[in-house]
Structures are given as C-alpha cells and as structure tokens.
Amino acid sequence: MNHDGLRFGNLDYMQIAWSEVTPGEVHASWSGHLTACGESVIKAKPVYDSRVRDITCAECGATAVFDLGTAREKAKAITEKYEATGSLSRADAVSLRETALQTIAPQAFKARRAGDSWNAISSNYLMSTGAATETDGTSILVGRVGLAVIEGLEVSEYQGGY
Template identity: 50%
Template sequence: MSEDERATAEGMQTCWSDSTPGEIHASFSGHRTLCGKPVIEANPIYASRLGDITCSKCGGIAVFDEGAARTRVREVLDKWIAKGKLTPASATEMGNLAIDVFPGRAFTSRRKGHSWNKISTDFLLASGAATDKDASARFVGELGLAVFEGLQASEYQGKY
C-alpha cells in the first residue's frame, strides 16, 4: 500500500478476517486488513468507525503515518551507523521492528487517553532506557522516542 493510499484515516473500512474471529480490523481496499490478513467481510466506508477497530496493529496503521516515524528512525539509525555502533543490516532490522510494534501500542495507549508524555515515559522505564547507562539502553531509548515523535506528529486528529 502506498503512502498516498493511507495518508489519513479517511476512506477506511472496518472489516473482519477468518484468522481472528471476533476481532475488528481496518482496510482501505476491502481485500486485506491493514495488518495483512485476508478480509471475509467489510463494512462500507460510511458505516465504518475508527472507534470500532479492536486490532491494535490495524488501528496504529490507520491513525498514524508510519512514514513520519520512519524518517525519524532513519535519522537515529544513521547516527549510530556513522559512529560504527551498528551495521546497516542490523539497523534496518531494528528500525523495521520498532515501526512494526510501536504504532499498535501507541494506538492502544492513545485510545485509553494516555498522553504522549506518559507513553514515552512508560516505554523508557519498561525498556530500561531511563535507568540503564549502557549504549544499548541509550540506543533503544533513542529509537523508541524517535518512533513516538513521528507518530505524534502524524496522528490522525479525529476521534478514535
């Protein structure tokens, strides 16, 4: 799916997949969920609400522009590669993992009414980046914060 196809949550359809009974996903095509599962049924756009989505991965993709997060992540990775602390291959793997996981978690937290400050602080504490002093902890902290900054900057401004 191109960036233009998912630039905003407008045009999203709620849908269902056989592989996750009872879970409500999102789609922009009606054929595949945003998390990649085949769609068995989709609501029309006019009957679809972001608030109905229960799949955190689909929700994260629907309400955040991952491109904005990827740009910020790339800046962090390039800095660590330039220092010789990461290889390009491991940097790409780490960046992709962060982009794959964090939008869904941010979607769930934002839906609960948590602020971006709380989301970032909870991440830093849970990952050890706030308390550990080694380079790995600093890297994890920088990477996570970069993702959250990108997600915050691109967050859909409607209700979800």
C-alpha cells in the same frame, strides 16, 4: 504493518473489516481483500459506514491513525548517525527501526484510545525497556530510537476521535 504512504491520510477510503483468523477482532482495510495487518478479509463494511473508533486490532488502528512513514523517518535520523560511525550496520539499523515501530505503534494506539498522554507513553516505553535506567550504549540506542518513533507517531496522529 503498513509500509506505504497510501493508507494514512486516506481515512475517507478505509473500510472496517473482519477476518476468519481473528474472530471478534475489527480490522481496517483499504482494499477490501487484506487488512492493514495482513489478514484476509471475509467481510467489510462500506466506506461510508466505517469509522476509526470501531477498529479493535491495534496494528490496524496504528496504521489508520498514525503516519508510520513519519515515525520511520524520525527513527532513521537517529540510526544514520550510528551507521555513519560504523557502530551499526545498515541491516541492523533497518531491523531496529522496524522492530521499534512494530512494537510501539500498536501500543501507542491502545494507549491513546485509553486516553493516555504522549508523555505517559514515552515514560512507559522508557521504563519498560530499561532505557530510562540503563547506561550502556545499547540501551541508550534503543531508548533514542523508540523515542524517535514515538515522536513521529505524535506529530502524525489523526486528529479525529478514536
């Protein structure tokens, strides 16, 4: 998943692409060589003929329509508090944030494409992870990090149609 800030916001330079690894799936590429999800490109449309709405790969779609850096920063603000108290190591904090982002962003892309509200996405996340009903510290942490990721995706969402 996108780890740099060069892709989001540069939809003018995005190309729709295909990969042999995923026949029938439509990806996004900014290089023409690799998709946003890391697959090799066998064919890409020209930039002028590429639209976000054509992307079917949820990971590529999430990279295209959300600023993943913003979501990372929101999640980092939550985990830093746990790191400061020593209840979470730096490695575990980074792993938790990245796992949350890699899991939530593609699902949010699919849900938003289907017309779901951000409130529905948040509620679904909390219910599916058990963070809404569990009271132990781990569930609360997972819930807070996930909600922070969702908040970051919401505030950074591409406002064009997809």
